[in-house]
Amino acid sequence: MSRSGPRAQSLLSGGGRVRYVPAMRSLQFRSVATIALAAAVLPIAGCARGGRKNTDIPYIARDVGTLYSAARSRLDQHRYKEAAQLFDEVERQHPYSIWARRAQLMSAFSYYLGAEYTLSIQSAQRFLSVHPGNRDAPYAYYLIALGYYEQISDVTRDQKITQQALDALGELTRRYPNSRYAADARLKVDLVRDHLAGKEMEIGRFYETRGQWLAATGRFRRVVEDYQTTTHAPEALMRLTETYLALGTPMEAQKSAAVLGANYPGSRWYDRAFKLMQDHPAKPVAPLAPGEAIVPNAAAVAPKGPSGEPTTSAPVGRASAPGAPTPATTGGGAGASGAGTTGPATGGAQPNG
Numbered sequence: 410m411s412r413s414g415p416r417a418q419s420l421l422s423g424g425g426r427v428r429y430v431p432a433m434r435s436l437q438f439r440s441v442a443t444i445a446l447a448a449a450v451l452p453i454a455g456c457a458r459g460g461r462k463n464t465d466i467p468y469i470a471r472d473v474g475t476l477y478s479a480a481r482s483r484l485d486q487h488r489y490k491e492a493a494q495l496f497d498e499v500e501r502q503h504p505y506s507i508w509a510r511r512a513q514l515m516s517a518f519s520y521y522l523g524a525e526y527t528l529s530i531q532s533a534q535r536f537l538s539v540h541p542g543n544r545d546a547p548y549a550y551y552l553i554a555l556g557y558y559e560q561i562s563d564v565t566r567d568q569k570i571t572q573q574a575l576d577a578l579g580e581l582t583r584r585y586p587n588s589r590y591a592a593d594a595r596l597k598v599d600l601v602r603d604h605l606a607g608k609e610m611e612i613g614r615f616y617e618t619r620g621q622w623l624a625a626t627g628r629f630r631r632v633v634e635d636y637q638t639t640t641h642a643p644e645a646l647m648r649l650t651e652t653y654l655a656l657g658t659p660m661e662a663q664k665s666a667a668v669l670g671a672n673y674p675g676s677r678w679y680d681r682a683f684k685l686m687q688d689h690p691a692k693p694v695a696p697l698a699p700g701e702a703i704v705p706n707a708a709a710v711a712p713k714g715p716s717g718e719p720t721t722s723a724p725v726g727r728a729s730a731p732g733a734p735t736p737a738t739t740g741g742g743a744g745a746s747g748a749g750t751t752g753p754a755t756g757g758a759q760p761n762g
Contacts, residue, residue, distance in 0.1 A: 474601075475501060476498055476499045476502065477496075477499055479495050480492050480495035480515065483495060484515070484519055484522075487522075489522045489523030489525075493528070494519045496515045499512035500512050500513055500516070506714040510540055510542065513532060513535060513536040513540075514533070514545055514549060517529045517533040517549070521555060526559050527556070530553050530556040533549040534549075536549045537549050547581065547585040547589075550577070550581040551593075551594065552588075552616070554577035554594060557577050558597055560574075561604060564604065564608045567606070568605060568608045571605055574597075575605070578594045578595075582594050582595055597642050602639055603636070603640055606636035606642075607627050607641055609629075609631055609632050610628070610641050613629045620655075621650045623652075625652050628655070630645075632645035642672075643672075643673040646678065647665075647681055649662070650666045650682040654667060654689050657688070659689060660691050661693035662691065664687070665682070670682070
């Protein structure tokens with residue numbers, strides 16, 4: 410608005426020529442001047458309002474020292490987004506300078522401090538694509554992992570970002586196990602794994618409340634097998650005891666309770682599993698005798714008549730009343746009674762023999 414003051418005065422004065430305009434024309438000129446003033450002020454006001462949203466830095470050729478110093482100054486003032494954009498400007502205007510490589514990492518760091526995690530990850534990945542063997546590569550991998558780690562949501566939401574954080578942290582520890590960032594990465598790996606185990610438990614408990622025992626068992630078994638060092642393993646073993654009992658496999662439930670008691674004897678989950686097994690004791694199956702078949706012979710389990718021999722029942726739908734003629738069987742047409750024949754009549758000569 411301060412810039413529009415002199416301009417408005419010049420429009421209204423007309424360079425001293427207003428005194429020669431008649432009264433009617435003077436009023437028309439003033440109205441036109443007012444419209445022109447409003448048209449001049451509106452774009453300025455619009456720029457002032459939109460300047461807060463559109464913070465892209467215009468291209469102004471500056472030397473690398475000036476740009477880098479300005480970016481560091483913004484970073485010290487906690488104006489992280491402006492600092493990141495100025496660091497990007499260093500790379501854009503001086504791509505072959507020794508400061509360009511440093512500016513890429515500083516840009517990723519500034520975006521991370523400003524909670525612009527996606528942009529931070531992109532800047533660090535761009536640095537690794539151009540300088541994969543640089544001595545600062547471990548720090549770039551660390552920034553990528555932190556960018557994913559800070560976006561982890563609660564277990565009720567999708568855990569794709571959590572898996573990406575685990576992969577990025579694992580990549581850092583695998584490539585640079587002795588770097589100063591590896592120790593913190595290993596700690597975060599344990600926390601991320603515990604979070605993923607919590608997601609599996611959340612889904613398993615959901616299935617269990619709906620009575621979908623088999624699906625719940627699969628989730629709890631995954632926690633025991635893949636995340637056995639997390640804090641969710643004791644509960645997973647107790648839930649397995651519940652689901653196995655619900656599925657009618659008490660021996661498997663007893664095994665889960667035994668593993669729970671051997672590893673977490675003083676936990677409240679073992680107390681619940683122990684009470685469950687007391688209320689539903691497992692009955693062991695008698696061992697087989699030597700030479701006894703696992704699957705009995707069909708003749709051994711067939712029903713026996715009064716004489717002790719197995720009896721056979723007539724096929725369903727083919728039973729005859731007492732005294733009724735027996736239906737003819739295939740191949741015995743010469744001595745069979747025609748009244749009982751159920752197959753179609755055949756004409757022509759009989760086969761010889």
